[in-house]
Every structure is written in C-alpha cells, then in structure tokens.
Amino acid sequence: MTSVANRTVASRLAGHHDLLVTGALGIAVLVVPILALTVPEGSALHLSTFSVTLLGKYLCFALLALAVDLVWGYCGILSLGHGAFFALGGYAMGMYLMRQIGDRGVYGNPILPDFMVFLDWQELPWYWWGFSSFPFSMAMVVAVPGLLALVFGWFAFRSRVNGVYLSIITQALTYALLLAFFRNEMGFGGNNGLTDFKEILGFDLQADATRVGLFVTTALVLIASYTVTRGVVSSRFGRVLVAIRDAEDRMRFLGYRTEHYKLWAFVLSGVIAGVAGALYVPQVGIINPGEFAPLNSIELVIWVAIGGRGTLHGAIVGAILVNFAKTWFTGLLPEAWLFVLGALFVMGTLFLPRGLVGLVSRRER
Secondary structure, eight states: OHHHHHHHHHHHHHHHHHHHHHHHHHHHHHHHHHHHHTSOTTSTTOOOHHHHHHHHHHHHHHHHHHHHHHHHHHHOOOOSOHHHHHHHHHHHHHHHHHHTTGGGSSSOOSSSOHHHHHTTOOSOOGGGTTTTSHHHHHHHHHHHHHHHHHHHHHHHHHTTOOHHHHHHHHHHHHHHHHHHHHOGGGSSOGGGOEEOOOEETTEETTSHHHHHHHHHHHHHHHHHHHHHHHHHHHSHHHHHHHHHHHHHHHHHHTTOOHHHHHHHHHHHHHHHHHHHHHHHHHHHTEEOGGGGOHHHHHHHHHHHHHHOTTSSHHHHHHHHHHHHHHHHHHHHOGGGHHHHHHHHHHHHHHHOTTHHHHHHHHHHO
C-alpha cells in the first residue's frame, strides 16, 4: 500500500510540475514579444534584443539538457558526448544559413561560401548539395545526429558496453569529431567554423522581430519536446527503461531485448540534441568545432545533476539556472567561473543528490 501511495503522489507531483513548466514557457511565449517589440526602449520593462537572444540560448541549452536527462536519468546511460549531436545539428543549420548568403559574401561568389573561396576550392562539395533548401536542411538536422546515434548505439549496446566505459567512448567520439572538423579539408570552415549569416527564410537575422521569432520557436519546440519525452517516460516503454536502469541483467533474464530499448532512447535523445543545436546557431550567429569540445558535454551533465536527474523538468531548470549563473559570474569574475561550477557540482552531489527539484518535491510530499 505504501508503494502504491508513493507512486500516486509521485504521479500527481509530476503532473503539477509539467503544468508549471509548460505554463511558464507559454507565458514567456506571450510576454517576451510584447516586452521586446511593443514596450518603448526607454521603459524599464523593455526587453533588449541582446536579452531576447540570451533567453533563447538558455532555452536551447534546456532542450539539450532534456535530451541528456532522457538517457541518463531514465535509462542510466551517462553520455559524455551529447555535444556531438548538438554540434552536428548546428552545422546542418549553419550550412543552410551559409547557402542563403549568396553573392553578399566578402568575395561575392553566389555558390561557394567565403571560406571555400579563400581556400581556393573550385566547386561546392557534394555533401553541401541540397542545403539551399530549408526542408532538406531540417531533414538533415534530424537525420545526421539520429543516424550517428543509431550507428554508435547499435554497436555499443549490442556489445553490452556500459557504465564508465560507455561514457569514455562517447567522449572519445566527440573528441574525434572535434579534430576532424578542425581540418580545412573537411569543408566546414576549419577552426573558424561557419558565421556571418544574413537571413533565415528570407528574414533578416539581425532584425528584432526575427530574434523574437527565433525565441518563440525555441520555446514552442521545448514545450513539444518536453511533452513527447514525458509521454515516453510515462508509458510502458518508459517503465521498461527505468527497470533497465535499475537492474538490466534482471530485465534481460526476463526476456527483454534491453539493447533495443536503450538504442531507441539514445536515438531520440540524439535527435532532440541536434534540434537544439539547429535552434542555437541562428541565435548566436556562429558554429565552430569548439562546440564538439568534451568539456561542453561534461558541463551539460552538471546542469542535469544540479537541476535534478530523472525528472525532465529538473534538467530544464538546471540548464537555465546554471547558464544564468555562468553569464553573471563570467561578467563579474570570469576567471572564477570554473571553480564556481565545480563547487556547485560537488555541493549538489553531497547535499542535493536529487537536485534542486528533488528538494522541492520532498518538501511538497
């Protein structure tokens, strides 16, 4: 009876938190455009373009943290390579934005991006074909990270690689991609990456209305992704994922093909991370190999741990709060931020093992 009562309370709290998350994001979708576009600049309530872009970036990170929490919090897969899926989605969007520049680049070449002209490329590589089309580019945003997650996960889970070994392999994967994309011969801009974007779908990327539109789009995608992942973890499939996380050998003994469940969760997570990267690029205006850095993947795991692993909404809260703290500390004491981040992780592990939302949930119970 006690376990049933606990599950009932947990279910009610999850529904309450779902309403809070989607409600807060829905309010932001309505309020931010009003404060940014209709309130005069001299007003204290006016939201600057810089602030809108910063908020949009936080939501992209929240979407990325949501992807990590799906596999780590509910399936026990500690991935230290989700920055790779994020960056690949970002590069797919960046390639589309580069093709939209046309002859407005520094060298005025209507076909080749400026960095290719500078490196004396004679023709557009075959893997750039089609990126002048927005639907094709969005398909690549989903397909490329999803395919990488499918191939990597198939080999890893089929070989029953688990625990710290899997974490090391995922980190090696993202580091290998980092080294590859640094090379000019790859045709992705080398060290400088892709930048100097002009427009998206015909809208000027520097216009205030476009920035607000990107923020609203990111918030709506985050709401949709949260709803989808909540549906997944609340379903029978999600219950099997949790059982695999807690006792994989037992689930395998009962006849479940655990590698299949883990694989599809990993692929869904990779796709969500790729979409987050695609939304991130037009808002920050650049994508370079630095996004593949293993440190980035480690940092986003810290966001999830501080917010609350295995809750979904905790990942969103953790990503937003930690990145807000990063913005504040890097402006105030830039050399101290890494020490602060490390202290947050250690203190959260020692005193808040279930994260910030775990503390709130315990008090609500």
